[in-house]
Amino acid sequence: MIRGDEDAGDHVKSATTEKLSRSGLAALIDHTLLRADATAAQIETLCREAADYNFATVCVNPQFVSLAASCLTTSNVGVCTVVGFPLGATLSTAKAFEARAAIQSGATEIDMVLAVGMLKSGAPERVRNDIQAVVEASGNVPVKVILETCLLSRDEIIQACELSIAAGAAFVKTSTGFGGGGATTEHVALMRSVVGTSLGVKASGGIRDAIAALSMVDAGANRLGCSAGIAIVSGGTGTSSY
Secondary structure, X not given: OOOOOHHHHHHHHHHHHHOXXXXXXXXXXXXXXXXXXXXXXXXXXXXXXXXXXXXOEEEXXXXXXXXXXXXXXXXXXXXXXXXXXXXXXXXXXXXXXXXXXXXXXXXXXXXXXXXXXXXXXXXXXXXXXXXXXXXHHHOOOOEEEEOOHHHOOHHHHHHHHHHHHHHOOOEEXXXXXXXXXXXXXXXXXHHHXXXXXXXXXXXXXXXXOHHHHHHHHHHOOOEEEEOOHHHHHHOOOOOOOO
């Protein structure tokens, strides 16, 4: 798994100078279905699509992790799931338990939601400890911290990135897709400027076509969370808000 190291920096640089091929862009995409009304049959379809297009992972809610893992056993596609989703306001112990249970079910990546309210309350230690609890519970499984950038000021985004580094996260991520705003190139560039090559940056929310996807990569993203992955790599435009 990419951890925002030199490989990530090289990937971003090559995308800027050469543009990504269809396969190169697909390899950055977490093929995502997080709707509350998603069905098991839709998750199975999601997994088939991810295997067909060689996406990085599927991103599903925890109840579908074991199903996704079983569908993808013969592929190189990982299984990403979400923790403390979508508000980030659950107890740290609950987030840690959720992460452990998901990994036991077959999750290979964890996307946790930042304790946004605690950050905005001026409690950075609570935020760092919250992230660290999930990181420790996840062991070698990489943790991405969803900042929900649409709710944060510039200074808060910087602080959230710094806390994610200090807590041992592998990525920072822009959005849940449910918070009223998605990824922007400005926020992605800011996040990359703070984390450098020490962490990955995942852009998610509102990325519906290849132009938008490439703009996020050019801004510094080395992972993309999209429900429109097929449209993106096929030259079309997706309709979902995620």
